[in-house]
Amino acid sequence: MGHMHDGSLVGKTFSQRLFNWLGRLHVMVIHFPIAMIIGAFGIELFGLWRRNARYQHVARIMLVVGTLGAIVAASLGWFAGGFYLADRNPVLMTHRWLGTSIAAFASLLVYLAFARRRRQRKDRAVYWLLLPGLTVAISIQGWLGGSFMHGGLRHLAF
Template sequence: MAEYRDTIHSRAAIGGHPLHPMLIHFPVAALTGLLPVDLAYLWTLDEFWWRAGLWLSGVGALGGWVASIFGLIDLVSVRQIRLKITAWCHAILAVMMLSLASLNWVLRYHDEAVSMQYWALYLSAITAALIALAAYLGGRLVYEHAVGVDVER
């Protein structure tokens, strides 16, 4: 027989569906896709890959900050979430990752590919690693702590 635990409902939701997990997919895809795009630029030195990286870093950073607003609403307004160490670790990693992603975009926007290519790759790699850690913790919040899950249905 399945063991049911109390669910933790999101306050930032539409029709009971939490917004934060809905909005993170495009930023995660953009920022993880940035690493192979940077490698493709270093391999080919084709400006297409540099422009693609500029767009991916910008879309990823901006989209991530938008998604983080809804995660922050849940973190500060739902007591059961606020009490979870996993939630705080997820939030701290996400802020670190989005800060690096934003720096990556700003540096790309204001500099030439030739002088920035290795810094861009370095920032993209660290960002991808932080995304993996934050995603793992986000998954634990959903699957182990039932944050935003309706087990009654």
């Protein structure tokens, strides 16, 4: 049953119940795009190490799938946190806007991944700046989400 109590949706409209339900899907969806985008970075690095450009094709597919998942996850996150531009909780606000930015930058990265085949040098340099940066941002985003959901730094206690 999770954190929902049976009586918490009593008296709510259909749209309120739908928004609540969509928000609860955020936690289920987030793991797939995280794995795909970080995995795409790993495959790109492996391809560089092996000096084999065929790995770039696999990384591009993973990046496209991960980006689509990131867009869905960010959208569901807005349902989970509510449609507010600012929050009283600074962790939630940072998590909200970093997640939205990750989806946007991942979309740009997909464009660059396919454009770099046509325009070599400049797009490739930007791609290689954004891909590790996006990987770091996703790691920070996961930490922020865990901090928000599990009580700050206490979730790291050993």
